[in-house]
Amino acid sequence: MTTSPTADGHLNSEPITLDKSAIVDFASRFDPQPYHLDADAAEQSIFGGLCASGWHIAALATRLVSETLLQNGHPFVEMISVSQLNWSRPTFVDEQISVRIALDASFSESPIPDTHAQNLQVDVCNGDGAVVATMSVTAAIAAEPNPGAPQ
Protein backbone atom coordinates (compact mmCIF):
# COMPACT_ATOMS: atom_id res chain seq x y z
CA MET A 1 0.00 0.00 0.00
CA THR A 2 1.28 3.46 -0.79
CA THR A 3 0.85 6.78 0.88
CA SER A 4 1.20 10.25 -0.55
CA PRO A 5 2.12 13.61 0.93
CA THR A 6 -0.76 15.58 2.37
CA ALA A 7 -1.50 19.12 1.26
CA ASP A 8 0.67 20.53 4.04
CA GLY A 9 3.65 18.41 2.99
CA HIS A 10 3.42 15.79 5.73
CA LEU A 11 3.71 12.08 5.05
CA ASN A 12 1.22 9.83 6.79
CA SER A 13 1.66 6.12 7.45
CA GLU A 14 -0.95 3.40 7.45
CA PRO A 15 -2.27 2.64 10.95
CA ILE A 16 -1.40 -0.46 12.91
CA THR A 17 -3.40 -1.87 15.82
CA LEU A 18 -1.85 -2.81 19.13
CA ASP A 19 -3.71 -5.76 20.57
CA LYS A 20 -3.33 -7.08 24.08
CA SER A 21 -1.01 -9.93 23.18
CA ALA A 22 1.37 -7.56 21.34
CA ILE A 23 1.45 -5.17 24.30
CA VAL A 24 1.98 -7.92 26.86
CA ASP A 25 4.53 -9.77 24.73
CA PHE A 26 6.77 -6.71 24.37
CA ALA A 27 6.35 -5.75 28.01
CA SER A 28 7.06 -9.20 29.38
CA ARG A 29 10.38 -9.18 27.57
CA PHE A 30 11.46 -5.55 27.99
CA ASP A 31 9.22 -3.55 30.34
CA PRO A 32 7.60 -5.91 32.87
CA GLN A 33 5.73 -3.34 34.94
CA PRO A 34 2.16 -4.00 36.16
CA TYR A 35 0.50 -1.36 33.96
CA HIS A 36 1.87 -3.06 30.81
CA LEU A 37 1.13 -6.66 31.89
CA ASP A 38 -1.97 -6.96 34.02
CA ALA A 39 -5.35 -5.34 33.32
CA ASP A 40 -6.46 -5.21 36.97
CA ALA A 41 -3.20 -3.77 38.25
CA ALA A 42 -3.17 -1.30 35.35
CA GLU A 43 -6.57 0.08 36.35
CA GLN A 44 -5.14 1.09 39.72
CA SER A 45 -2.02 2.62 38.15
CA ILE A 46 -1.06 6.07 36.97
CA PHE A 47 -2.31 5.20 33.45
CA GLY A 48 -5.73 3.83 34.43
CA GLY A 49 -5.62 0.85 32.07
CA LEU A 50 -3.42 -1.70 30.32
CA CYS A 51 -1.21 0.21 27.88
CA ALA A 52 1.85 -0.26 25.69
CA SER A 53 5.40 0.39 26.81
CA GLY A 54 6.67 3.73 25.52
CA TRP A 55 9.68 1.89 24.07
CA HIS A 56 7.31 -0.38 22.12
CA ILE A 57 5.64 2.73 20.70
CA ALA A 58 9.02 4.24 19.75
CA ALA A 59 10.15 1.09 17.95
CA LEU A 60 6.86 0.67 16.07
CA ALA A 61 6.87 4.35 15.14
CA THR A 62 10.33 3.87 13.65
CA ARG A 63 9.06 0.92 11.65
CA LEU A 64 6.20 3.07 10.30
CA VAL A 65 8.58 5.95 9.55
CA SER A 66 10.92 3.63 7.68
CA GLU A 67 8.12 2.09 5.58
CA THR A 68 6.52 5.45 4.81
CA LEU A 69 9.76 7.16 3.81
CA LEU A 70 10.70 4.24 1.56
CA GLN A 71 7.31 4.38 -0.18
CA ASN A 72 7.85 8.08 -0.85
CA GLY A 73 11.33 7.81 -2.33
CA HIS A 74 13.38 8.48 0.81
CA PRO A 75 15.20 5.20 1.55
CA PHE A 76 15.57 5.19 5.32
CA VAL A 77 18.77 3.40 6.33
CA GLU A 78 19.13 3.90 10.05
CA MET A 79 18.23 6.07 13.00
CA ILE A 80 21.19 8.26 14.02
CA SER A 81 19.80 10.11 17.03
CA VAL A 82 16.63 11.36 18.70
CA SER A 83 17.02 14.83 20.16
CA GLN A 84 13.63 14.68 21.84
CA LEU A 85 11.03 12.00 22.53
CA ASN A 86 7.88 12.79 24.49
CA TRP A 87 5.18 10.38 25.56
CA SER A 88 2.05 12.46 26.02
CA ARG A 89 -0.66 9.84 26.51
CA PRO A 90 -0.90 6.07 26.90
CA THR A 91 -1.82 3.71 24.05
CA PHE A 92 -4.41 1.26 25.35
CA VAL A 93 -5.35 -2.24 24.15
CA ASP A 94 -6.73 -2.37 20.58
CA GLU A 95 -5.91 1.27 19.85
CA GLN A 96 -4.40 2.13 16.48
CA ILE A 97 -1.28 4.17 15.98
CA SER A 98 0.07 5.85 12.87
CA VAL A 99 2.80 8.40 12.23
CA ARG A 100 2.74 11.84 10.60
CA ILE A 101 6.17 12.88 9.35
CA ALA A 102 7.48 16.36 8.54
CA LEU A 103 10.77 16.12 6.62
CA ASP A 104 13.27 18.92 7.00
CA ALA A 105 14.29 20.16 3.55
CA SER A 106 18.00 20.42 4.35
CA PHE A 107 20.59 17.65 4.59
CA SER A 108 23.68 17.41 6.73
CA GLU A 109 26.69 15.14 6.88
CA SER A 110 25.98 11.61 8.05
CA PRO A 111 28.34 9.28 9.96
CA ILE A 112 27.05 6.39 7.84
CA PRO A 113 28.62 5.87 4.38
CA ASP A 114 26.53 6.66 1.29
CA THR A 115 23.85 8.41 3.31
CA HIS A 116 22.99 11.95 4.28
CA ALA A 117 21.46 12.99 7.57
CA GLN A 118 18.00 14.49 7.53
CA ASN A 119 15.86 15.77 10.41
CA LEU A 120 12.31 14.50 10.81
CA GLN A 121 9.56 15.61 13.14
CA VAL A 122 7.39 12.60 13.89
CA ASP A 123 3.95 12.72 15.53
CA VAL A 124 2.59 9.37 16.66
CA CYS A 125 -1.21 9.55 16.62
CA ASN A 126 -3.96 7.25 17.84
CA GLY A 127 -7.13 6.33 15.95
CA ASP A 128 -8.84 9.54 17.10
CA GLY A 129 -5.99 11.65 15.74
CA ALA A 130 -4.71 12.54 19.22
CA VAL A 131 -0.93 12.72 19.56
CA VAL A 132 0.40 9.97 21.85
CA ALA A 133 4.12 10.67 21.30
CA THR A 134 6.40 13.00 19.38
CA MET A 135 9.97 12.37 18.22
CA SER A 136 12.56 14.76 16.78
CA VAL A 137 14.76 12.42 14.79
CA THR A 138 17.95 12.58 12.76
CA ALA A 139 17.85 9.75 10.23
CA ALA A 140 20.35 8.43 7.71
CA ILE A 141 18.75 8.45 4.25
CA ALA A 142 20.40 6.76 1.26
CA ALA A 143 22.12 9.48 -0.76
CA GLU A 144 21.40 7.93 -4.16
CA PRO A 145 18.23 5.87 -4.19
CA ASN A 146 18.84 2.70 -6.14
CA PRO A 147 15.56 0.88 -6.66
CA GLY A 148 17.36 -2.22 -7.94
CA ALA A 149 19.38 -2.76 -4.79
CA PRO A 150 18.08 -5.18 -2.17
CA GLN A 151 16.69 -3.22 0.77
Next chain:
Amino acid sequence: MSVLYLRDRWFEDLPIGEFHVFGSHTFSELEIVEFAEAFDPRPQSTDPVQARLNHRQGLVASPWLITAMWMRKMVDYMEVYAQGVNDGRRNGAGVAINDLQWLDPVRPGHTLTYTYEIIAKPDRVIRQKWGLIRSRNEAFNQYGNKVMQFEIDILAERRP
Protein backbone atom coordinates in the same frame (compact mmCIF):
# COMPACT_ATOMS: atom_id res chain seq x y z
CA MET B 1 15.11 -3.84 62.39
CA SER B 2 17.42 -2.58 59.70
CA VAL B 3 16.67 0.53 57.67
CA LEU B 4 16.43 -0.23 53.96
CA TYR B 5 16.97 3.24 52.59
CA LEU B 6 16.76 2.54 48.86
CA ARG B 7 13.33 0.93 49.22
CA ASP B 8 11.84 3.75 51.15
CA ARG B 9 12.12 6.95 49.17
CA TRP B 10 9.84 9.61 47.78
CA PHE B 11 10.77 12.33 45.29
CA GLU B 12 12.19 14.48 48.08
CA ASP B 13 14.61 11.73 49.14
CA LEU B 14 16.24 11.14 45.74
CA PRO B 15 19.57 13.01 45.64
CA ILE B 16 21.13 14.63 42.58
CA GLY B 17 24.37 12.80 41.89
CA GLU B 18 23.12 9.35 42.85
CA PHE B 19 24.77 6.86 40.49
CA HIS B 20 24.03 3.21 39.78
CA VAL B 21 25.61 0.61 37.53
CA PHE B 22 22.35 -1.26 37.25
CA GLY B 23 22.79 -4.11 34.78
CA SER B 24 24.60 -5.70 31.91
CA HIS B 25 23.55 -7.90 29.05
CA THR B 26 25.21 -9.94 26.30
CA PHE B 27 23.28 -9.74 23.02
CA SER B 28 22.85 -12.92 20.95
CA GLU B 29 22.45 -13.09 17.19
CA LEU B 30 18.99 -14.67 17.59
CA GLU B 31 17.84 -11.94 19.95
CA ILE B 32 19.03 -9.21 17.58
CA VAL B 33 17.28 -10.79 14.59
CA GLU B 34 14.03 -11.57 16.43
CA PHE B 35 13.71 -8.05 17.84
CA ALA B 36 14.35 -6.44 14.47
CA GLU B 37 11.90 -8.71 12.64
CA ALA B 38 9.17 -7.85 15.11
CA PHE B 39 9.74 -4.18 15.72
CA ASP B 40 12.35 -2.55 13.48
CA PRO B 41 12.97 -4.64 10.34
CA ARG B 42 16.15 -3.21 8.82
CA PRO B 43 18.40 -5.56 6.78
CA GLN B 44 21.44 -4.70 8.92
CA SER B 45 19.56 -6.27 11.87
CA THR B 46 17.46 -9.05 10.31
CA ASP B 47 19.73 -10.81 7.81
CA PRO B 48 23.24 -11.84 8.91
CA VAL B 49 24.32 -12.56 5.31
CA GLN B 50 22.94 -9.40 3.74
CA ALA B 51 24.30 -7.40 6.69
CA ARG B 52 27.87 -8.38 5.80
CA LEU B 53 27.46 -6.57 2.48
CA ASN B 54 25.92 -3.38 3.75
CA HIS B 55 27.23 -0.25 5.43
CA ARG B 56 27.64 -1.91 8.84
CA GLN B 57 29.60 -4.88 7.46
CA GLY B 58 27.87 -7.31 9.77
CA LEU B 59 24.79 -7.74 11.90
CA VAL B 60 24.01 -4.90 14.34
CA ALA B 61 21.32 -4.56 16.99
CA SER B 62 18.37 -2.26 16.36
CA PRO B 63 18.87 0.97 18.29
CA TRP B 64 15.54 0.28 19.98
CA LEU B 65 16.74 -3.11 21.25
CA ILE B 66 19.54 -1.28 23.06
CA THR B 67 17.07 1.06 24.75
CA ALA B 68 14.49 -1.71 25.36
CA MET B 69 17.19 -3.67 27.20
CA TRP B 70 17.97 -0.52 29.23
CA MET B 71 14.33 -0.59 30.34
CA ARG B 72 14.41 -4.29 31.22
CA LYS B 73 17.57 -3.95 33.28
CA MET B 74 16.19 -0.87 35.03
CA VAL B 75 12.92 -2.62 35.94
CA ASP B 76 14.73 -5.69 37.25
CA TYR B 77 17.08 -3.54 39.34
CA MET B 78 14.36 -1.33 40.78
CA GLU B 79 12.13 -4.30 41.62
CA VAL B 80 14.83 -5.61 43.94
CA TYR B 81 14.53 -2.42 45.96
CA ALA B 82 10.76 -2.18 45.65
CA GLN B 83 9.94 -5.51 47.29
CA GLY B 84 7.39 -4.91 49.99
CA VAL B 85 6.67 -1.37 48.80
CA ASN B 86 3.21 -1.04 47.26
CA ASP B 87 2.58 2.69 47.29
CA GLY B 88 3.63 5.69 45.22
CA ARG B 89 7.32 5.06 45.77
CA ARG B 90 7.29 2.54 42.93
CA ASN B 91 6.09 2.51 39.34
CA GLY B 92 6.28 6.10 38.21
CA ALA B 93 6.54 6.52 34.46
CA GLY B 94 8.89 8.08 31.96
CA VAL B 95 7.52 11.17 30.20
CA ALA B 96 10.30 12.59 28.05
CA ILE B 97 13.71 11.75 26.58
CA ASN B 98 16.39 14.18 25.50
CA ASP B 99 19.59 13.75 23.53
CA LEU B 100 19.25 10.06 22.68
CA GLN B 101 22.29 8.96 20.68
CA TRP B 102 23.61 5.62 19.47
CA LEU B 103 27.35 6.02 19.16
CA ASP B 104 28.78 2.63 18.22
CA PRO B 105 27.27 -0.53 16.71
CA VAL B 106 26.27 -3.36 19.03
CA ARG B 107 26.93 -6.78 17.52
CA PRO B 108 26.21 -10.40 18.50
CA GLY B 109 28.30 -11.31 21.52
CA HIS B 110 28.77 -7.74 22.68
CA THR B 111 28.11 -7.06 26.35
CA LEU B 112 26.67 -3.72 27.41
CA THR B 113 26.81 -2.30 30.92
CA TYR B 114 24.14 0.27 31.77
CA THR B 115 24.59 3.24 34.12
CA TYR B 116 22.19 5.78 35.61
CA GLU B 117 22.88 9.11 37.33
CA ILE B 118 20.37 11.60 38.72
CA ILE B 119 21.36 14.96 37.22
CA ALA B 120 18.42 17.28 38.04
CA LYS B 121 15.08 17.61 39.78
CA PRO B 122 13.17 20.06 37.56
CA ASP B 123 10.95 22.39 39.56
CA ARG B 124 7.55 21.10 38.44
CA VAL B 125 4.61 19.51 40.19
CA ILE B 126 2.45 17.32 37.94
CA ARG B 127 -1.16 16.51 38.82
CA GLN B 128 -0.57 17.67 42.40
CA LYS B 129 1.47 14.67 43.43
CA TRP B 130 4.34 13.91 41.07
CA GLY B 131 7.80 15.39 40.75
CA LEU B 132 10.30 14.83 37.94
CA ILE B 133 13.64 13.07 38.30
CA ARG B 134 16.01 13.71 35.40
CA SER B 135 18.74 11.12 34.89
CA ARG B 136 21.57 10.62 32.42
CA ASN B 137 21.76 7.05 31.19
CA GLU B 138 24.63 5.49 29.33
CA ALA B 139 25.63 2.07 28.00
CA PHE B 140 29.24 0.94 27.57
CA ASN B 141 30.45 -2.06 25.60
CA GLN B 142 33.04 -4.64 26.61
CA TYR B 143 35.83 -2.37 25.33
CA GLY B 144 34.68 0.47 27.59
CA ASN B 145 33.34 2.50 24.66
CA LYS B 146 30.10 4.39 25.17
CA VAL B 147 27.53 3.06 22.69
CA MET B 148 24.34 4.83 23.82
CA GLN B 149 23.26 7.80 25.92
CA PHE B 150 20.11 9.71 26.79
CA GLU B 151 18.48 11.80 29.46
CA ILE B 152 15.03 10.84 30.73
CA ASP B 153 12.48 12.56 32.96
CA ILE B 154 10.67 10.05 35.16
CA LEU B 155 7.74 10.79 37.47
CA ALA B 156 8.39 10.22 41.16
CA GLU B 157 5.65 10.63 43.74
CA ARG B 158 6.09 13.44 46.26
CA ARG B 159 5.87 12.64 49.93
CA PRO B 160 2.14 12.61 50.80
